[in-house]
Amino acid sequence: MGKETFERIMGLHAAPTLAGSKPGSLISxxxxxxxxxxxxxxxxxxxxxxxxxxxxxxSENYEYVHIFFYREELLKEALEQETAVxxxxxxxxxxLSLSCILAKLKQNFCEKDDFPHEIGLFxxxxxxxxKGFIEHKGQDFxxxxxxxxxxxxxxxxxxxxxxxxCTREFCDKLSAGVSFAELLTAC
Numbered sequence: 001m002g003k004e005t006f007e008r009i010m011g012l013h014a015a016p017t018l019a020g021s022k023p024g025s026l027i028s029x030x031x032x033x034x035x036x037x038x039x040x041x042x043x044x045x046x047x048x049x050x051x052x053x054x055x056x057x058x059s060e061n062y063e064y065v066h067i068f069f070y071r072e073e074l075l076k077e078a079l080e081q082e083t084a085v086x087x088x089x090x091x092x093x094x095x096l097s098l099s100c101i102l103a104k105l106k107q108n109f110c111e112k113d114d115f116p117h118e119i120g121l122f123x124x125x126x127x128x129x130x131k132g133f134i135e136h137k138g139q140d141f142x143x144x145x146x147x148x149x150x151x152x153x154x155x156x157x158x159x160x161x162x163x164x165x166c167t168r169e170f171c172d173k174l175s176a177g178v179s180f181a182e183l184l185t186a187c
Contacts, residue, residue, distance in 0.1 A: 005033065006040055007180045008171070014069050015170035016163045018053065018184060022124035023078045024070035026058070031065060041067075044180075051184045056102055058109045066109070068122065072098065075122065083127035087134070091118045120147055126156065 010018065014025035031037040041055070048055060048069070056068040076098060078084060085096065093104045108116035120130040125147045132141070132150025141148035145160040173183055 002035055003040060003043075003180075006044070007174060010069075010180070011171040011174050011183075012167065015167040016124075017069055017071060018051075018170065019166050020052075020071060020074070021162060021166055023074035024068055024122045024124060026066060026068050026119065026123060028064055028066050030063060032063060037065070047181055047184060053184075056106075058106050068102075068105075070122070074124070078124055079121060081127050083131060084121045087118055087121060087127060087130055091116065093118075123147075126152060128152065129156070 009027060009029070013027045016022040017025040029037060034040055045055060052071055052073075054070050054072055056070065058066045058068050060066070079088065079096070079098075079101060088096065088101065091108070093101055095101070095104075105116065105119065105122065109119070117134050118130060120133065121127060128151040129147055129149055133148050136150065138148060141150055142153045143149045143157065145157070146163055149156045170183055174180065
């Protein structure tokens with residue numbers, strides 16, 4: 001498998017981030033599914049960078065790599081919200097510079113048996129929902145979609161639909177032959 005598979009995975013799992021609708025997306029790649037994953041990723045790095053999309057490896061082993069794709073300004077905005085700052089501080093983040101925050105997320109990601117729950121902040125989930133998930137241990141939510149919702153149900157459902165529509169449009173255009181680079185340009 002090669003670039004077509006990579007682009008399809010990106011569209012299915014990161015279209016709202018690629019389109020600038022959310023700050024970040026986390027994708028797990030099985031490296032052996034690609035002929036040369038490292039060169040493939042390197043080939044897209046410049047395209048991502050010129051569109052304001054950064055790449056950060058959260059964890060990696062022989063078989064899998066978890067890569068966080070993000071838009072720096074949107075991520076900073078998401079992490080600077082009062083409730084987000086409180087969550088980060090309560091989860092052991094001592095510095096609020098983006099490079100330190102990403103390094104601490106990586107540490108938490110690698111050291112814990114499950115995903116660090118604060119990752120929702122990085123993925124654009126409302127801080128109130130991340131807080132609710134942590135406090136309720138993933139139970140007693142109002143609705144579940146891209147994440148479990150604990151507040152602002154109506155507004156969140158609109159976001160879910162927006163993300164689903166963005167993903168459909170991105171993938172449909174990709175299937176119709178529009179190039180990945182063009183889709184990033186159009187976003």
